[in-house]
Amino acid sequence: MASLPRLPGPRQALSSIQSIRPTRPFHTIHQRASASPSSLRNSPRNQPFKTTPTTPTRTLSPIQIRTYHSPLHPRLPPHEYTNSQTAILTASLPHIPTHGFTAAALTRGARDAGFLDVSVQLLPRGEFDLILFWLASRRGLLRGRVEDGSVFGAAGEGLSVEEKVKILVLERLKMNIDVRGVWQDVRPSLKCPYSETSLSPLLELHALSNDILTLAGDSAVDATWYARRMALGAIYASAEVVMTRDPSPGLEETEAFVRRRFEDKEVLRGKVEGVGSWVGFWGNTVVGVGRSWGLKI
């Protein structure tokens, strides 16, 4: 009898519950376990840039996947490039408006970051990595701007989710102003069916629409979760195409295009809901008539 552990009294139990609830959310346990050998992280020579602790991964997927999501978790980093890779890619970004998303921009970036021309081998997919890094880092930037309050400003509380989404889409498109001249060249390589990279642009588009909706405060937990993300992704992707041919300095035409597409989306939603209620009404009526005739339905 003495060997059995004694159950805690109610007061003790309550305090122990409070002690296990984290005051600060942990994010490390929710990250995907890194499959790479830990020697890379342990070796001091492999961490020349002490910016953020990054976990090297086997797949080099730019997007992390988390099995459980809670708003209490800190957000995952927008990409999983290592510090040296990030250094080269970041230094390449200023060269994009002149050189496009090309190996030349990467080479110049590597040189600016103190590497050699040959060091672009650090990025196995070359310019494709530059494109993905551009997308991911802009997404991270958008997130940062929302979190420091520079997007919605003081009026942020009064805006509806729909208005916030529209503002965020335009904000994201405005980040592309400098590269709109070269963005047209990127689109073929985003659709190029590479062996393991064909899904990355789609995942990135999903991550962007997911981020925009989350930042706008969308809290749908039904089938519209998919519909909203797909609709937003479609609007954003088509607006990018319009943007590449938009000569106006402040992207006014693109803005008008986005506004029209959101109106279309509303119309489409109205139609779908109308068809749904029509089908529901007639279904109910048929069942009711059948029952009144004595059918066992």
Added chain:
Amino acid sequence: MSTRSAWRALHYSAKRRTFQPATPYRCFSCTRQAFDQAKPDHERMTHFGFTNVPESEKESRVGAVFSSVASSYDNMNDLMSLGIHRLWKDHFVRSLNPGTPVANRPANAKDQGWNILDIAGGTGDIAFRMLDHATNINHDLETRVTISDINADMLAEGRKRSTATPYYNTPRLSFVEANAEHMPHIPDASIDLYTVVFGIRNFTDKQAALNEAFRVLKPGGVFACMEFSKVENPVFDAVYKRWNFSAIPLIGQVVAGDRDSYQYLVESIERFPSQEEFRGMIQKAGFMIPGKGYENLTGGIAAIHKGIKPVTQV
């Protein structure tokens, strides 16, 4: 009745008899091996194909193999790989993209072009390809390649072949006879790109060669290695092993008149570490690994490994 008792006796004796030999187990086929191992051996052993040899001996044995295959090296490669080795080598050079295009060249850099060290590149297969790529694709006339090989016969073969290229007798191509594990004539941090193609398998101490590569590379320089590796698909692996151990020594015997050298070749392929193990060795030498760290060619028959020397401080 008598048969039953005889059976019982036999059965019993087969089951219960315990035979204690006076000397430990030693059959005729393993006597030699047992004697060899019993010999007091103060020297570290390494593998030469499937046999173990002292480390000091491996170098000369590998040297003998390559001296004997040097003249027929090219024909044999074509026959053994059905010509695929050319595709691999082209892909290897293309992916490295040696040379800086004119438009990208910084105007006031003190040393133009890349300084490439091609280890174990005796016959110049990779070196000529890299120079061709730099010249014709990137219009870079400054990139230079040093071919280093431990074997004078292979270097002689490379020299002979270089006379047919436009790089013969120019400062862009040079030949050095050296051991890749110890290269005191090459200063620290002087090389942009270190390549070793189908060579590191034959090194006595691979880790020492990797450490030496780390030393001679500039910060940001790239170690690139193409080597036979492990086939991942088991069905294809069975076919490949059959080809390796049956066909290649036979081709060697018929074409080059040298079965043993090619037997060594396939055994050394078999003994080379797997993709993951070799990646670990590259990391151990201090290199950063880009992405997965290796790229399989033809289902893993060969693999391209890359490592980048980190830039310590910017």
